[in-house]
Amino acid sequence: xxxxxxxxxxxxxxxxxxxxxxxxxxxxxxxxxxxxxxxxxxxxxxxxxxxxxxxxxxxxxxxxxxxxxxxxxxxxxxxxxxxxxxxxxxxxxxxxxxxxxxxxxxxxxxxxxxxxxxx
Amino acid sequence: xxxxxxxxxxxxxxxxxxxxxxxxxxxxxxxxxxxxxxxxxxxxxxxxxxxxxxxxxxxxxxxxxxxxxxxxxxxxxxxxxxxxxxxxxxxxxxxxxxxxxxxxxxxxxxxxxx
Numbered sequence: 622x623x624x625x626x627x628x629x630x631x632x633x634x635x636x637x638x639x640x641x642x643x644x645x646x647x648x649x650x651x652x653x654x655x656x657x658x659x660x661x662x663x664x665x666x667x668x669x670x671x672x673x674x675x676x677x678x679x680x681x682x683x684x685x686x687x688x689x690x691x692x693x694x695x696x697x698x699x700x701x702x703x704x705x706x707x708x709x710x711x712x713x714x715x716x717x718x719x720x721x722x723x724x725x726x727x728x729x730x731x732x733x734x735x736x737x738x739x740x
Numbered sequence: 741x742x743x744x745x746x747x748x749x750x751x752x753x754x755x756x757x758x759x760x761x762x763x764x765x766x767x768x769x770x771x772x773x774x775x776x777x778x779x780x781x782x783x784x785x786x787x788x789x790x791x792x793x794x795x796x797x798x799x800x801x802x803x804x805x806x807x808x809x810x811x812x813x814x815x816x817x818x819x820x821x822x823x824x825x826x827x828x829x830x831x832x833x834x835x836x837x838x839x840x841x842x843x844x845x846x847x848x849x850x851x852x853x854x
Contacts, residue, residue: 656842664829666783666845712783726771726835727796728843730783 623648625715627731634703635739641688642698642734644713652718655689655696656728660710669711672696674718700736708738742766746832746846753822753853761817761849763832771835772815773843774807776800776828783831789815822853 624647634640646655657669672680672689679687684704688697700707713731745764753759765772774786787797787807794807806818815834819826829850833843 663847665847666831668842671842726773726788726790727785729785732782
């Protein structure tokens with residue numbers, strides 16, 4: 622079974638600075654997808670960014686980018702120019718790409734990292 | 741932007757009572773899911789639903805739980821006899837296809853069992 626680990630329960634950053642959230646995962650599969658979700662105090666789950674494992678290029682969405690290291694099974698999220706609205710819980714998640722596999726379609730989440738942004 | 745709609749946003753129920761949590765997925769989505777999040781803990785998979793049947797369920801999804809898509813638009817989660825430990829945030833999600841797409845999550849139903 623796949624596991625996702627976020628080793629930083631809490632992180633903080635000054636407004637306008639850069640912060641990196643860590644995520645590692647364990648899988649025996651070669652084809653999968655990775656995601657970062659943001660959960661603000663409203664508890665809505667919002668997709669921030671996604672990465673296909675077969676792509677070597679790191680995904681980028683505006684101020685959000687990832688550092689995907691497939692061999693190391695690492696998937697960190699970098700937030701540049703942090704804003705007060707970035708304060709939230711961030712979840713890393715894994716999804717198998719294997720059709721018909723036991724975890725097909727299911728997201729496996731890490732424990733989450735609470736990000737605080739200081740003005 | 742299309743949304744996944746969940747109702748109610750908050751439900752309080754007495755232990756042993758049945759509850760039905762409702763979801764309206766995005767109309768052209770094919771895969772539907774329920775997840776739950778006990779306060780302060782990680783989000784856990786409950787069940788996935790495709791082509792009008794359960795495609796996968798977790799060990800949490802025991803005989804007390806059931807899902808159905810009664811009318812082609814709604815997707816419901818029923819808990820037959822609620823326990824205190826069922827208190828959690830329940831998220832419905834839908835996905836257009838099985839590729840690299842992330843899900844679209846609903847805003848959740850906070851279930852409190854007293």
